[in-house]
Amino acid sequence: MKTERHTTYDFVSRLNHWIVAAAxxxxxxxxxxxxDFVPSGPGQGALLQIHKAIGVLVLAYGLWRIGWRLARGFPDAVAPMPAWQDLIARVTHWVLIACIILMPVSGMMTSLFGGHDIDMFGLFVIPGFSKNALLSDLAGDMHDTIANVLIVFIILHVAGALKHHVLDRDxxxxxxxxxRLSR
Ligand code: HEM
Ligand code: HEM
Structure with missing residues (x-):
C-alpha cells in the first residue's frame, strides 16, 4: 500500500529496475x-530451450518488480516539465511495464500451444498443451511484434533519460x- 509520497527510488526499486532492464x-x-543468426537444427533448439527457461524466470522476477512498483507508487518528476513530456514519460513507463509481462507470456504461449514443454534447467518441466497451430502461430506473431514495439519504446525511454541528464542536467x-536527488 502506498502510504507516503516518495521523491526518489528506494534501493530495491533501483536494483529491480536495472536487473530487469538488463534481462x-x-x-x-x-x-x-x-x-536470425543460428541455422535451424539441434543447436538452435538447444539455445531456444535456454531462452525459454530464462524467459520464464524473467516473468517471475518481473511480476515481483512490477508489484513492488505498484505498491510504492511512482515518484514525481525531479523537476517540473511540460505536460506533453510528462505524458510521454508516463505512457512509456506503462508500455515497458506491460511488455515485461507480455513478452514472456506470448513466448510461453507460442511454445505451449505448439505442444512443446518448457524445461526449467532440468529442475522441473512446464508441460505443453495439446497442439494448436493457429494459437501457437498467433502467439509467435505477437512475440515478434511486441519485441519490435518494445525496442522502439526502449530507445525512446533511453533517449528521454539521456535528454534529462545531458540537456536538462537534472x-x-x-x-x-x-x-540521490542532486548531481
Ligand atoms: C540502459 C537502459 C535504461 C536506462 C538508461 C533507463 C533509465 C531510467 C530512468 C532514469 C528512469 C527514471 C525515470 C523517472 O524517474 O521518471 C527509469 C524508469 C523506468 N524504467 Fe528504465 N532505463 C533503461 C532501461 C529500461 C528497460 C529495458 C525497461 C523495461 C523493459 C525499463 C523500465 C522502466 C520503468 C517501468 C520505469 C518507471 C519506474 C520503475 O518502475 O522503475 N527501463 N529508467
Ligand atoms: C523475457 C522476455 C523475452 C524476450 C525479450 C524475448 C525475445 C525474443 C525475440 C527478440 C525473439 C526473436 C523473434 C524474431 O526475430 O523472430 C524470440 C523468439 C522466441 N522466443 Fe522469446 N523472448 C522472451 C521470453 C520468451 C519465453 C518465456 C519463451 C517461452 C517459454 C520464449 C519463446 C520464444 C520462441 C519459441 C521464439 C522463436 C519463435 C518465435 O519467435 O515465434 N521467449 N524471443
Whole structure:
C-alpha cells in the first residue's frame, strides 16, 4: 500500500529496475540472435530451450518488480516539465511495464500451444498443451511484434533519460542509479 509520497527510488526499486532492464535487453538480443543468426537444427533448439527457461524466470522476477512498483507508487518528476513530456514519460513507463509481462507470456504461449514443454534447467518441466497451430502461430506473431514495439519504446525511454541528464542536467538518471536527488 502506498502510504507516503516518495521523491526518489528506494534501493530495491533501483536494483529491480536495472536487473530487469538488463534481462529484457539481453533477451531481445538473445532471441534475435537465435532466430536470425543460428541455422535451424539441434543447436538452435538447444539455445531456444535456454531462452525459454530464462524467459520464464524473467516473468517471475518481473511480476515481483512490477508489484513492488505498484505498491510504492511512482515518484514525481525531479523537476517540473511540460505536460506533453510528462505524458510521454508516463505512457512509456506503462508500455515497458506491460511488455515485461507480455513478452514472456506470448513466448510461453507460442511454445505451449505448439505442444512443446518448457524445461526449467532440468529442475522441473512446464508441460505443453495439446497442439494448436493457429494459437501457437498467433502467439509467435505477437512475440515478434511486441519485441519490435518494445525496442522502439526502449530507445525512446533511453533517449528521454539521456535528454534529462545531458540537456536538462537534472537528477532523473542519477536518482535511478544512486537514489540521490542532486548531481
Ligand atoms: C523475457 C522476455 C523475452 C524476450 C525479450 C524475448 C525475445 C525474443 C525475440 C527478440 C525473439 C526473436 C523473434 C524474431 O526475430 O523472430 C524470440 C523468439 C522466441 N522466443 Fe522469446 N523472448 C522472451 C521470453 C520468451 C519465453 C518465456 C519463451 C517461452 C517459454 C520464449 C519463446 C520464444 C520462441 C519459441 C521464439 C522463436 C519463435 C518465435 O519467435 O515465434 N521467449 N524471443
Ligand atoms: C540502459 C537502459 C535504461 C536506462 C538508461 C533507463 C533509465 C531510467 C530512468 C532514469 C528512469 C527514471 C525515470 C523517472 O524517474 O521518471 C527509469 C524508469 C523506468 N524504467 Fe528504465 N532505463 C533503461 C532501461 C529500461 C528497460 C529495458 C525497461 C523495461 C523493459 C525499463 C523500465 C522502466 C520503468 C517501468 C520505469 C518507471 C519506474 C520503475 O518502475 O522503475 N527501463 N529508467
Amino acid at each position: 529484457i535487453i539481453g533477451m531481445l538480443a538473445f532471441g534475435t540472435y537465435i532466430e 537528477a532523473t538518471l542519477v536518482r535511478m542509479i544512486s537514489g
